[in-house]
Amino acid sequence: MQSIRAALCFPAAGVRALVFCAVPTQVRKRARQVTSLMGSLALALVAAAGLQAQTDPLPSWNDGPSRKAIVDFVGRVAKEGGPDFVPAEQRIATFDNDGTLWVEQPMYVQLAFMMSRVKELAPKHPEWKDTQPFKGALEGDMQAVAATGEKGLTQLMAATHTGMTTEQFEKIAADWLATARHPKFNHLYTECAYQPMLELLAYLRTNGFKTYIVSGGGVEFMRPMTERVYGVPPEQVIGSAIKTRYELKNGKPVLMRLPQIDSIDDKEGKPENISRIIGRRPLAAFGNSDGDQQMLEWTAAGSGARLMLLVHHDDASREYAYDRESSMGRLDKALDEAQAKGWVVVSMKNDWKTIFPPVK
Amino acid sequence: MQSIRAALCFPAAGVRALVFCAVPTQVRKRARQVTSLMGSLALALVAAAGLQAQTDPLPSWNDGPSRKAIVDFVGRVAKEGGPDFVPAEQRIATFDNDGTLWVEQPMYVQLAFMMSRVKELAPKHPEWKDTQPFKGALEGDMQAVAATGEKGLTQLMAATHTGMTTEQFEKIAADWLATARHPKFNHLYTECAYQPMLELLAYLRTNGFKTYIVSGGGVEFMRPMTERVYGVPPEQVIGSAIKTRYELKNGKPVLMRLPQIDSIDDKEGKPENISRIIGRRPLAAFGNSDGDQQMLEWTAAGSGARLMLLVHHDDASREYAYDRESSMGRLDKALDEAQAKGWVVVSMKNDWKTIFPPVK
Numbered sequence: 001m002q003s004i005r006a007a008l009c010f011p012a013a014g015v016r017a018l019v020f021c022a023v024p025t026q027v028r029k030r031a032r033q034v035t036s037l038m039g040s041l042a043l044a045l046v047a048a049a050g051l052q053a054q055t056d057p058l059p060s061w062n063d064g065p066s067r068k069a070i071v072d073f074v075g076r077v078a079k080e081g082g083p084d085f086v087p088a089e090q091r092i093a094t095f096d097n098d099g100t101l102w103v104e105q106p107m108y109v110q111l112a113f114m115m116s117r118v119k120e121l122a123p124k125h126p127e128w129k130d131t132q133p134f135k136g137a138l139e140g141d142m143q144a145v146a147a148t149g150e151k152g153l154t155q156l157m158a159a160t161h162t163g164m165t166t167e168q169f170e171k172i173a174a175d176w177l178a179t180a181r182h183p184k185f186n187h188l189y190t191e192c193a194y195q196p197m198l199e200l201l202a203y204l205r206t207n208g209f210k211t212y213i214v215s216g217g218g219v220e221f222m223r224p225m226t227e228r229v230y231g232v233p234p235e236q237v238i239g240s241a242i243k244t245r246y247e248l249k250n251g252k253p254v255l256m257r258l259p260q261i262d263s264i265d266d267k268e269g270k271p272e273n274i275s276r277i278i279g280r281r282p283l284a285a286f287g288n289s290d291g292d293q294q295m296l297e298w299t300a301a302g303s304g305a306r307l308m309l310l311v312h313h314d315d316a317s318r319e320y321a322y323d324r325e326s327s328m329g330r331l332d333k334a335l336d337e338a339q340a341k342g343w344v345v346v347s348m349k350n351d352w353k354t355i356f357p358p359v360k
Numbered sequence: 361m362q363s364i365r366a367a368l369c370f371p372a373a374g375v376r377a378l379v380f381c382a383v384p385t386q387v388r389k390r391a392r393q394v395t396s397l398m399g400s401l402a403l404a405l406v407a408a409a410g411l412q413a414q415t416d417p418l419p420s421w422n423d424g425p426s427r428k429a430i431v432d433f434v435g436r437v438a439k440e441g442g443p444d445f446v447p448a449e450q451r452i453a454t455f456d457n458d459g460t461l462w463v464e465q466p467m468y469v470q471l472a473f474m475m476s477r478v479k480e481l482a483p484k485h486p487e488w489k490d491t492q493p494f495k496g497a498l499e500g501d502m503q504a505v506a507a508t509g510e511k512g513l514t515q516l517m518a519a520t521h522t523g524m525t526t527e528q529f530e531k532i533a534a535d536w537l538a539t540a541r542h543p544k545f546n547h548l549y550t551e552c553a554y555q556p557m558l559e560l561l562a563y564l565r566t567n568g569f570k571t572y573i574v575s576g577g578g579v580e581f582m583r584p585m586t587e588r589v590y591g592v593p594p595e596q597v598i599g600s601a602i603k604t605r606y607e608l609k610n611g612k613p614v615l616m617r618l619p620q621i622d623s624i625d626d627k628e629g630k631p632e633n634i635s636r637i638i639g640r641r642p643l644a645a646f647g648n649s650d651g652d653q654q655m656l657e658w659t660a661a662g663s664g665a666r667l668m669l670l671v672h673h674d675d676a677s678r679e680y681a682y683d684r685e686s687s688m689g690r691l692d693k694a695l696d697e698a699q700a701k702g703w704v705v706v707s708m709k710n711d712w713k714t715i716f717p718p719v720k
Contacts, residue, residue, distance in 0.1 A: 089593060166635055210595075223639050233449060234639030235570075241636050246628035246654055253657045255635050262636075268606035275526055275615050276601050276622075277637055279583050279594030294606055297613045 057203040059353070060196040066309075066351045069344045070200065073307040077283060078207045084305040088208035092282045094274060094295060095201070097215035097222060097239075099288040099329040100311050101230060103182060103192040105320040107142070108328055110221050112189075113176055115140070117160035125159075134159070146327075158259035162242060165254040166220060174224035187359055190229050195357045197286075197311075201230055204284070212282075214238045214274060216266035216291055220257075238273050240265045266291045271298035288313065293334035296343060308343040310334060315348040318355045417563040419713070420556040426669075426711045429704045430560065433667040437643060438567045444665040448568035452640050454630075454655060455561070456647040457575035457582060457599075459689040460671050461590060463542060463552040464648075465680040467502070468688055470581050472549075473536055475500070477520035485519075494519070506687075518619035522602060525614040526580060534584035547719055550589050555717045557646075557671075561590055564644070572642075574598045574634060576626035576651055580617075598633050600625045626651045631658035648673065653694035656703060668703040670694060675708040678715045 061067040076084035077091060098104035118128070118137040128134035133152035136144030145152060161169065182192050201211050213232050215222060219239030226232045241262045244255040265273050271294050274282065284307035285292070285299035296308040312331065314321050323331040338345050348355065421427040436444035437451060458464035478488070478497040488494035493512035496504030505512060521529065542552050561571050573592050575582060579599030586592045601622045604615040625633050631654050634642065644667035645652070645659035656668040672691065674681050683691040698705050708715065 092595075219636065219639070235452075235637070237639060244632050244635060246631050246658070248657075253631065253654070253661050255632060271606050271613065272604050272615060275604060276579065277595070279579070279597060294613070297608075298606070301613050 057206065058196070058199050060199055062351055062353055064351055066344050066346045070203075070307065070309070073284065073305055074204065074207050076305045086283060086304065090280060090283070091204075091207070091209040092212065092278060092280050093204050093209045093284040094212045094214040094270075094278075094282045094286070094299070095197070096287040096289070096292045096295070097213050097217055099313065100286055100292070101193055101197050101201075101213070102189065103185075103319065104288075104329045105313075105322065105326075106183065106328075108217070109189050110217050112180065113173070113221065114156055114160050116176060116180065117172075118156065121159065154259075154261075157242075161218065161221075162257040162259040164257055166244060166257060167254070169220055169257055170224055173221050177225050185356070187356070190225050191359055192356060193229050194311075194352070195354050196352045198230065198357065200286075201232070205231065209284070210236065212236045212238060212274075212278065214265065214270050214285075214295060216240055216264070216269075218242070219265075238265060238277055240269075268294050270295035274298065283307065285309070286311070287334070289329040289331050290334045291329075293337060296334065297337070300341065300343070308338070308341075309346060310338050310343060311346045311348065313348055315352075315355070319348060417566065418556070418559050420559055422711055422713055424711055426704050426706045430563075430667065430669070433644065433665055434564065434567050436665045446643060446664065450640060450643070451564075451567070451569040452572065452638060452642045453564050453569045453644040454572045454574040454634060454638075454642045454646070454659070455557075456649070456652045456655070457573050457577055459648040459673065460646055460652070461553055461557050461561075461573070462549065463545075463679065464689045465673075465682065465686075466543065466688075468577070469549045470577050472540065473533070473581065474516055474520050476536060476540065477532075478516065481519065514619075514621075517602075521578065521581075522617040522619040524617055526604060526617060527614070529580055529617055530584055533581050537585050545716070547716070550585050551719055552716060553589050554671075554712070555714050556712045558590065558717065560646075561592070565591065569644070570596065572596045572598060572634075572638065574625065574630050574655060576600055576624070576629075578602070579625075598625055598637055600629075628654050630655035634658065643667065645669070646671070647694070649689040649691050650694045651689075653697060656694065657697070660701065660703070668698070668701075669706060670698050670703060671706045671708065673708055675712075675715070679708060 058067060058070070061070075076082060077086040079085055095101055098108050098110075102109065115137050118134055122128050122134075122138055125134070128138060133145045133148040133156055136142065136148070137156060145156070148155070164172070177188070177190055180189055181187060182189055185192055204211055211230075211232055213222065213226055213230070213236065215238070217239050219237055219241050222239055223234045223237050226237050227234065243258045243260040243262045245258055247254055247256055263269060263273060267290070270292065274295065281302045282295075282299045283302070283305070285296045286309045287293075287296060288311040292310070296310070300306055300308050310331065312323065312335070313319060313329070314323075322329065323335060335345070337343070346352070418427060418430070421430075436442060437446040439445055455461055458468050458470075462469065475497050478494060482488050482494075482498055485494070488498060493505045493508040493516055496502065496508070497516060505516070508515070524532070537548070537550055540549055541547060542549055545552055564571055571590075571592055573582065573586055573590070573596065575598070577599050579597055579601050582599055583594045583597050586597050587594065603618045603620040603622045605618055607614055607616055623629060623633060627650070630652065634655065641662045642655075642659045643662070643665070645656045646669045647653075647656060648671040652670070656670070660666055660668050670691065672683065672695070673679060673689070674683075682689065683695060695705070697703070706712070
């Protein structure tokens with residue numbers, strides 16, 4: 001799926017890049033030979049043939065009801081003149097991130113980042129060795145950290161995510177994401193995005209959708225990677241946010257990150273933020289946990305064709321298997337609602353041919 | 361300028377619609393005659409000629425330093441291979457609304473809406489006749505309203521803007537905007553947008569810019585009109601916001617508007633919200649008051665070519681003349697900074713040929 005990955009890396013080039021990358025190598029090679037013989041008119045004809053050779057936009061999805069529901073939905077809303085047609089500017093699709101687009105086990109990526117930051121900053125804070133939740137974070141004792149509850153997590157967040165400018169934090173997050181590896185798969189976290197979901201993002205965009213991320217994760221933690229990994233630009237990333245304060249430092253304006261939560265983009269917060277920031281109801285919403293339940297309900301309550309989809313982590317051998325009892329990405333009430341209302345529940349085990357993109 | 365207006369009403373049709381609308385009628389008529397004689401090849405040639413006939417994208421702007429600064433800036437950042445080239449996806453332009461895109465005197469449009477709502481709701485609140493700030497609002501006594509300060513305005517806002525769902529409020533705002541008229545010009549408020557700024561919005565979009573509104577006005581008050589009037593879709597409108605609460609009513613999800621301020625999108629709030637919601641620094645920012653000063657400073661502090669512009673209301677005969685002493689849209693500190701730093705200060709009187717679009 002190198003071709004799709006390449007297209008994702010160059011979103012500005014758009015559909016044409018996607019089409020070109022999807023033309024098999026031998027077709028392109030043949031195109032070059034023909035060109036040398038017959039000139040530019042022949043090239044145009046071969047290019048047209050190449051367009052037809054572009055076949056499956058979702059090659060990592062097995063045939064089955066999940067894939068069929070996606071393709072049917074897209075076909076209905078994109079078919080001009082059809083009864084379910086929706087103008088392109090109204091085709092909004094919202095995606096949760098953790099557990100929907102990339103791995104969230106054994107802990108949320110941002111939590112791993114936080115633990116790593118505590119270790120990095122510890123030499124300047126000798127008192128942390130004896131104070132929870134920092135002691136637990138330094139010793140990798142997640143139970144001790146968890147025992148400090150919300151207060152402890154807020155302390156860790158304040159110590160690791162605030163007190164710098166937005167530009168400084170962006171660099172810290174980008175640098176960490178450039179080297180940090182997943183403990184089980186030993187790939188960069190940014191390589192632990194789900195290949196079938198990358199295809200789905202590109203497929204929706206090819207069909208005129210504007211793809212948004214609507215995640216409980218921090219918006220400024222995600223932005224350094226979303227464009228490169230998912231093809232989603234910064235202005236289409238919604239997440240939890242802390243307050244910032246505009247200041248002049250030596251006459252230069254900066255935005256200082258403050259240790260105060262501004263918005264938690266989870267559960268009810270998702271439709272609230274979608275309404276406030278996007279101002280349109282999504283046509284399609286994708287999640288994997290109870291944190292996404294209200295976003296899917298809000299999407300489902302619109303008129304006309306809608307697509308609500310949950311990724312169910314049931315693949316212990318290739319990724320992880322968890323749902324109703326998990327502390328990260330619990331899928332319990334939303335699974336009941338999905339089953340009751342006929343939302344699509346994707347089985348990673350049965351619906352997906354591969355989990356991760358090939359590592360470059 | 362009917363042609364530009366038409367293009368603004370069909371943003372999805374994009375550049376081609378703009379180009380076609382800009383071709384003078386006689387050229388189009390001649391095109392039809394030629395077509396009947398010479399067929400489609402001739403049409404293509406005439407269409408090409410029409411492209412050249414498309415001359416001035418800013419016909420309501422007089423020649424002068426303001427217009428020149430705009431055209432020079434756009435030329436520099438859009439010129440591929442040039443030293444100031446910026447890729448299209450990074451071309452963000454942010455516009456204040458009140459006083460920059462439409463009239464804000466004798467009072468902000470949303471304030472007029474609020475006063476009108478108080479009168480409409482008064483029969484259900486007999487106590488308002490004797491209680492400030494409602495008494496003042498009902499009697500049109502703005503001094504009495506102003507005397508109640510921020511507390512009074514918050515009471516008025518809560519009584520008129522909250523306690524309903526987001527969808528109900530959208531309809532209330534849209535219905536009011538469909539009929540409410542400006543007291544001086546006797547046109548619909550939505551017809552009191554500035555023609556030169558409509559041309560500027562379209563010109564920037566034609567040159568690959570994504571145009572945002574970043575206004576102190578309520579985001580849900582503006583959205584019912586921004587796409588139709590400015591060609592700015594809901595997801596590119598940032599404004600002040602109240603909190604909403606996700607609820608199930610008879611099993612159907614709604615977002616209830618609560619009497620609590622979530623964010624004031626003014627002064628420092630503008631760069632803070634731009635950073636949080638757009639996640640990119642604007643290349644160009646347009647305002648008219650001290651409320652826009654920080655947005656322009658934030659824009660100016662980026663590297664490479666930038667454009668900061670203030671609309672100066674100095675045209676008492678065609679619109680209004682006000683700046684340092686005005687209670688609505690005060691322009692004082694930002695004017696000093698603009699003069700000190702060489703930001704563009706547009707004189708409505710000298711730089712604009714016309715103020716408003718022709719009424720249809």
